[in-house]
Amino acid sequence: MSRVKEGKRKIKGAPLPIVPILQKFxxxxxxxxxxxxxxxxxxxxxxxxxxxxxxRVLKKFTFVRPDDSPPTTLSVSLEPLLMxxxxxxxxxxxxxxxxxxxxxxxxxxxxxSFLELKGCTTCPFTTLEIVDCKMDLWSVGRLGKALQFSSxxxxxxxxxxxxxxxxxxxxxxxxxxxxxxxxxxxYCGLGPQSGPRLASVISQSAVCELHLDGNYxxxxxxxxxxxxxxxxxxxxxxxxxxxxxxxxxxxxQLLPAGQRGSSTxxxxxxxxxxxxVKTTSGKKKRKKGIKKKxxxxxxxxxxxxxxxxxxxxxxxxxxxENDLLEFTQILTHVIKYSAHLREIDLGNNVLGEMAAADILxxxxxxxTGRLPILKITVTPQISSDxxxxxxxxxxxxxxxxxxxxKAKN
Numbered sequence: 001m002s003r004v005k006e007g008k009r010k011i012k013g014a015p016l017p018i019v020p021i022l023q024k025f026x027x028x029x030x031x032x033x034x035x036x037x038x039x040x041x042x043x044x045x046x047x048x049x050x051x052x053x054x055x056r057v058l059k060k061f062t063f064v065r066p067d068d069s070p071p072t073t074l075s076v077s078l079e080p081l082l083m084x085x086x087x088x089x090x091x092x093x094x095x096x097x098x099x100x101x102x103x104x105x106x107x108x109x110x111x112x113s114f115l116e117l118k119g120c121t122t123c124p125f126t127t128l129e130i131v132d133c134k135m136d137l138w139s140v141g142r143l144g145k146a147l148q149f150s151s152x153x154x155x156x157x158x159x160x161x162x163x164x165x166x167x168x169x170x171x172x173x174x175x176x177x178x179x180x181x182x183x184x185x186x187y188c189g190l191g192p193q194s195g196p197r198l199a200s201v202i203s204q205s206a207v208c209e210l211h212l213d214g215n216y217x218x219x220x221x222x223x224x225x226x227x228x229x230x231x232x233x234x235x236x237x238x239x240x241x242x243x244x245x246x247x248x249x250x251x252x253q254l255l256p257a258g259q260r261g262s263s264t265x266x267x268x269x270x271x272x273x274x275x276x277v278k279t280t281s282g283k284k285k286r287k288k289g290i291k292k293k294x295x296x297x298x299x300x301x302x303x304x305x306x307x308x309x310x311x312x313x314x315x316x317x318x319x320x321e322n323d324l325l326e327f328t329q330i331l332t333h334v335i336k337y338s339a340h341l342r343e344i345d346l347g348n349n350v351l352g353e354m355a356a357a358d359i360l361x362x363x364x365x366x367x368t369g370r371l372p373i374l375k376i377t378v379t380p381q382i383s384s385d386x387x388x389x390x391x392x393x394x395x396x397x398x399x400x401x402x403x404x405x406k407a408k409n
Contacts, residue, residue: 018051018055018056018057018092019052019055021088021090021092022048022051022052022058023052024088025048025084025088025090026045026048026049026052028084028087028088029044029045029048029080029081029084032079032080032081032083032084032087033077033080035080036077036079036080037074038074038075038076038077038079038080039066039074039075039076040076041063041064041065041066041076041081042064042066043062043063043064044061044062044063044081047060047061047062057092058092058093059092059093059094059095060093060094060095060096060097061081061093061095061096061097062097062099063076063078063081063096063097063098063099063101064098064099064100064101065100065101076101077104077107078098078101078103078107078110078111079106079107079110082110082111082114083110085114086114090124091124092124093124093125094124094125094126094127095125095126095127095128095129096125096127096128096129097127097129097131098129098130098131098133099129099131099132099133100131100132100133101133101134102133102134103130103133103134103135103139104139105136105138105139105142108135108138108139108142108143109142111143111146112142112143112145112146113146115128115146115147115149115150115151115152116146116149116150123150123151125151125152126151126152126153126154127152127153127154127155127156128150128152128154128155128156129156129158130156130157130160131156131157131158131159131160132158132159132160133160134160135160135166137163137165137166137169140162140165140166140169140170141166141169143169143170143173144169144170144171144172144173145169145173146173147170147173147174147177147180148173148176148177150179150180151179152179152180153179153180153181153182154180154181154182154183154184155174155180155182155183155184156182156184157170157184157185157188158184158185158186158187158188158211159186159187159188160188161188161189162188162189162190163189164193167188167190167194167197168197170185171197171198171200171201174201174205174207175200175201175204175205176204176205177205177206177207178205178206179206180205180206180207181206181207181208181209182207182208182209183201183207183209183210183211184210184211185211185212185215186211186212186213186214186215186308187213187214187215188215189215189216190212190215190216190217190221191215191216191217191218191221192216192217192218192220192221192224193221194215194217194221195217195220195221195222195223195224195225196224196225198210198212198221198224198225199224199225199226199227199228199229199302202225202228202229202302202303202304203228203301203302207304208303208304208305208306208340209304209305209306210304210306210307210308211306211308212307212308212309212312213308213309213310213311213312213345214310214311214312215311215312216312216313217309217312217313217314218312218313218314218323219314219315219316219323219324219326219327220323221312222309222312222314222327223323223326223327223330226327226330226331226334227330228302229302229303229304229334229338229341230330230331230333230334230337231302232301232302232303233303233333233334233336233337233338233339233340233341234333234336234337236303236337236338236339237336237337237338237339237369303338303340303341304338304340304341305340305341305342305343306341306342306343306344307341307343307344307345308343308344308345309344309345309346309349310345310346310347310348310349310377311347311348311349312349313349314327314346314349314350314351315349315350315351315352316350316351316352317350324351324352324355328351328354328355328358328359329358331359331362332358332359332361332362333362335359335362335363335365335366335374335376336362336365336366336369337369337371338371339371339372341374342372342373342374342375343374343375343376344374344375344376344377345376345377346376346377346378346379347377347378347379348379349378349379350379350381351378351379351382352382353382353383353386356378356382356383356386356387356390357386359376359378359390360386360389360390360393363376363390363393363394364393367393373394373395374394375394375395376390376394378390
């Protein structure tokens, strides 16, 4: 009886033998490097051999230039790796991370074409990280065009310094993108003028997690970004009060994709296997078997689940006192009414005592309105009482946890 069961498992759900696949992948990668007269990336080679030894799937490719390579060593290139993924039809990879490289036009062209693959050869990667890399205007423009057609769920461009033309190319590729849900542009040199363009991207795309730490949006840029969020949140909040809409404690169920509330950028890349819909009787029903053409698509709209604005020069210095007051008013509207927002980071911005008091009042109003707990980080450069009260109002209650534990018992 046990042999029959084992036979059925082999036929139906037996996993692919991963070791031979990775061994062949490594040989093909070494061949492409030799043909292009480039060096094998030590990090890629190490990860492949480690996955072979452990008999595990390699899901994340980390491409890093070696630090201690002698001047006579051949340079590493991204192209052989992408050619290997294509030739071997390796669809098990989900993340590709490129760190600290001077990326050439041919490398970006190959990467862009790879991201644009559709149909039978759909690009398997859902996360792209290009961190602390240098690209010229042509390369950034080509990458921006590829973003319009990619299947990425998460894009990280941290520490890549962009001029006005370069960042405009990225923004143009993100508008009307209903797949990308996580965007990180930390320490990219964004100024106040990027605020309105970021607001446009958020309003017209599925991006729900936005990391902008270490830029210089200042009050005016952050204000432009928050304005559509506040208007949408206030409209939704008043609409729910008037119509007694579904439970706001689970706001993501209001949207068809139900994927915009994940906790980290990596978690965003997980596609949902089912969607919750309402029947005419008002009962919820699980509906399986979503059509492939709709997979990963999320409703666009000016709302966020996570927003990081730490270290952005948001303060009342110079002529910014009036801007800070207006920014605080818009921010408190988002806090009071947004049922989607779960986390906001304003650390290392000198908001001042008055702004902190307004934030505290908004958090209390949010709690009164029974909206989800909002985790908020502010600078400690305020009175200890206000700082402690903000912290207490932005953390989960211990009473809820105790009740849940008792219910399980």
